[in-house]
Amino acid sequence: MFPGATADRDPASYVVVGAPLDATTTFQPGTRFGPDRVRRFAETYDDYDHATGSHFSALGVHDAGDVHPWDDVPAYLDHLAAELRSVTYGDAIPLLLGGEHTVTYAGVDAVAPDTLVVVDAHLDLRDEYGGNPWNHACVTRRELDDLGVERAVIVGARTGSEAEWDRATEGDVEVVPPADAGDWIAEVATDPDTLGGDTYLSVDIDGLDPGFAPGTGTMEPFGLTPREVRDLVRGVAPHAIGFDVVEVNDRDDGQAAALAGKLCREFVYRHADAAAHDGD
Template identity: 75%
Template sequence: MFPGATTDREAASYVVVGAPLDATTTFQPGTRFGPDRVRQFSESYDDYDRRTASRFTDLGVHDAGDVHPWDDVPAYLDHLAAELRSVVLDDAVPATIGGEHTVTYAGVEAVDPDVLVVLDAHLDLRDAYGGNEWNHACVTRRALDVVDHAYVVGARTGSAAEWDRAEADDVTVVPPEDAGEWARSMQEDGILDGDSIYLSIDVDAADPGYAPGTGTMEPFGLAPRELRDAVRAVAPYAEGVDVVEVNDRDDGQTAALAGKLLREFVFTHAAEA
């Protein structure tokens, strides 16, 4: 169970769902261990949050356990989307813990937002990778079949074709050096106000010095405070969230960061509700 997720499913405002998909990782596998590690390394966090003057255990969080994957990725995503859609239909916010980034598509399908905000080192705008259009390197491209616009915050690498796709009107790329100003503008100017948002947090948006336990590390990334500020900026507008791409190849610092960012989302969202 995610620490502090003590509310019954029927009364929950936030429902944590583990999605340990580890089918298309292109470098270092291990995302199947992500949900359990995020839960494990979130155990030490205090219940009380001074900034919002609230307790996590009072915010209506339920942990529904894991939706275990199988070999057919599109079929699994359909099933996962149905599970997450049931959360939405109960007027709760789905909070998915991956698993590889492909699981974000299921969250987007379930929430059906106007806008996807994804914190990510990679553009993930490939039409296919290795002949597979459901590879984790294609997830933002697939999500654009559902959403009207995608913000990719922290992106610093991609193929030539991806950078060309990113020039289209339905994509905004925010490089790491601009992420802080972007977060401030979101908060101060209310740019996202009026849109329904889905937030995806790929931990490789962080510099690997802070989050080495991920499959495809990319240097020159975001600091944890920059990730925190971006999450705080988007959370009031978001109707679903995920944190993805945590694996078991470090001493827990990546899972600890992922769990803290998920808690920051819940604290901020609840305070603004």
């Protein structure tokens, strides 16, 4: 169980769902261990958040366990999307713990956002990788082309194929490189209309510099700092209808999982605080 996720399912405001998919990782596998590892390394965090004056255990978080994958990735994603959609039917926010980044497709399918904000080192705009359109390197492309997401903002991107960079010039994609992330985060904080409607927030842990989060499959230097990603999560959370953190594996001493668990908690604290003050 995710620490502090003590609410019953029916009255819950947030539902944690693990998706330990590890089918298409292209360098270092191990994302199948991600959800349990995130739960484990979140155990040391205090329940009380001084910034919002709230207790995590009082915010209505339920842990529904894992949706275990099988070999047919598209079928698994359809099933996972149905499980996450059932969360929204109860007026709760799904909190998805990956698993490889492909699972974000199910989260986006379940909540149907206008905008996808994704923290990622990679553009993930390939139409296929190694002949597989469901590879984790294709997930943002699938969400744009197949699910009809109106706009994707990729924060922290610093690598991609030539074809991906060409796709990123189209009007439905905005790339925010690491050097510009602080300005973009500040803009969202002062003008939420920057997001353009209901938003799904996905954090690929490799968006952070691997010096901070080495436990991931495809490390890419010169990335974001933990504080930058924390501030991004704080700024986007009040306007988000779904959240995930993905691509954590077991190839470090817990640094990536600890960050992932902390970012999940930051999302809940800030989303709940904004909901409590809505209309003030």
